Amino acid sequence: MIDEKCYDYKVTAAGRVNVIGEHVDYCGGKVFPAALSLCNTVYVRPNGTDKINLSWTTLPDRVSLDINELGSYKGLKYGNYQAGSALMWKNAGHKLVGCDMLQICKVPFGSGLSSSAAIEVSTISALATVAGEKFNPIEVALLAQRAERDFVGVNCGIMDQYASACGKRGHAILLDCKTLEREYVPFALGDYELVIINCNKPHSLVQSKYNERRAETEYALNALQKELDIGCLADLSVEDFYDYSRLLSGKVLDRARHVVEECERVSEAVKAMKKGDMLGLGRLLTASHKSLKDLYEVTGEELDTLASLAWKHPACVGSRMTGGGFGGCTISLVEKDGVVDFEKYVTEKYTEKIGYAPTANKSEIGDGITVTKIEK
Numbered sequence: 001m002i003d004e005k006c007y008d009y010k011v012t013a014a015g016r017v018n019v020i021g022e023h024v025d026y027c028g029g030k031v032f033p034a035a036l037s038l039c040n041t042v043y044v045r046p047n048g049t050d051k052i053n054l055s056w057t058t059l060p061d062r063v064s065l066d067i068n069e070l071g072s073y074k075g076l077k078y079g080n081y082q083a084g085s086a087l088m089w090k091n092a093g094h095k096l097v098g099c100d101m102l103q104i105c106k107v108p109f110g111s112g113l114s115s116s117a118a119i120e121v122s123t124i125s126a127l128a129t130v131a132g133e134k135f136n137p138i139e140v141a142l143l144a145q146r147a148e149r150d151f152v153g154v155n156c157g158i159m160d161q162y163a164s165a166c167g168k169r170g171h172a173i174l175l176d177c178k179t180l181e182r183e184y185v186p187f188a189l190g191d192y193e194l195v196i197i198n199c200n201k202p203h204s205l206v207q208s209k210y211n212e213r214r215a216e217t218e219y220a221l222n223a224l225q226k227e228l229d230i231g232c233l234a235d236l237s238v239e240d241f242y243d244y245s246r247l248l249s250g251k252v253l254d255r256a257r258h259v260v261e262e263c264e265r266v267s268e269a270v271k272a273m274k275k276g277d278m279l280g281l282g283r284l285l286t287a288s289h290k291s292l293k294d295l296y297e298v299t300g301e302e303l304d305t306l307a308s309l310a311w312k313h314p315a316c317v318g319s320r321m322t323g324g325g326f327g328g329c330t331i332s333l334v335e336k337d338g339v340v341d342f343e344k345y346v347t348e349k350y351t352e353k354i355g356y357a358p359t360a361n362k363s364e365i366g367d368g369i370t371v372t373k374i375e376k
């Protein structure tokens with residue numbers, strides 16, 4: 001039991017699911033994520049020292065971070081995300097005060113649902129709140145992204161931290177990652193439900209593979225810029241891409257093709273959701289997965305098994321991996337009446353083939369950051 005009254009504020013930031021637009025955020029593309037009610041919660045109170053004392057409900061460890069030594073905590077097993085986030089907030093000119101933080105993460109780790117973004121964004125928001133500062137969620141997202149890049153070492157795009165900070169209950173966010181313009185689109189699926197299933201693959205080499213993909217897209221961009229006046233891969237229409245694809249070859253060509261076609265799928269998917277065309281949306285989800293498997297090569301046996309089982313079930317109209325890939329979750333668009341049978345079927349067949357069970361995650365589409373003052 002947590003004694004809430006020991007703390008001054010409760011701050012939360014969301015995990016996220018990405019409906020479509022995968023591996024395009026760092027290429028200036030549009031993405032279509034939604035914040036989840038699964039979130040990281042931080043209880044915080046000032047402690048009058050120059051230490052940030054961290055504890056977790058799920059870990060026996062206690063970690064104390066010296067506000068003046070934040071750069072020295074990169075190697076920490078627990079607490080490095082918080083240290084990196086605090087450092088980026090401080091380096092951006094904000095005030096840090098010593099505080100005690102109790103953290104509770106309900107976003108499963110390694111699930112592709114952005115537990116790391118939820119931790120970074122909630123930590124920064126809690127630090128700002130306890131120092132008496134009003135904060136801008138977009139700045140928090142950008143600094144959280146910087147923590148992930150410069151401190152944790154994943155050269156990520158802005159999607160996860162943005163969705164974690166700026167999500168809106170009941171809505172997906174159409175986010176242009178080049179301009180940060182956004183549109184909230186009602187997350188309306190009619191008679192369908194978005195079923196999130198974690199393949200539970202143990203994590204390995206995710207960071208280095210992610211950074212490698214990102215470098216490949218940069219290589220593709222440089223090659224195309226020899227003849228084209230574009231600032232990012234997302235500036236390229238599908239037609240232009242085919243006209244100039246002779247400038248690329250091998251894997252780099254495949255990676256760029258995924259990006260350009262996925263950007264097109266995002267626009268189509270948003271139209272489909274607005275029209276209530278669930279069959280159309282489902283087809284786009286499935287096409288996205290196939291491209292992530294064959295062209296971008298970020299799926300793997302476990303995610304491919306989950307997706308292909310989903311495609312076989314009569315209540316499902318489309319399924320794909322969500323997030324960075326190499327493990328984590330799939331999302332499937334499933335008729336409400338068929339969800340129970342769908343989950344049973346996928347769980348049984350997956351376990352038979354892979355040797356361990358997947359997990360279905362239940363979540364609503366929730367808000368980004370929330371701050372509550374605790375009344376004593």
Ligand code: GLA
Nearest residue numbers: 022023156157158159323324
């Ligand atoms: C991870 C990154 C995001 C994004 C996705 C893939 O979640 O943090 O920036 O690139 O992978 O779409």
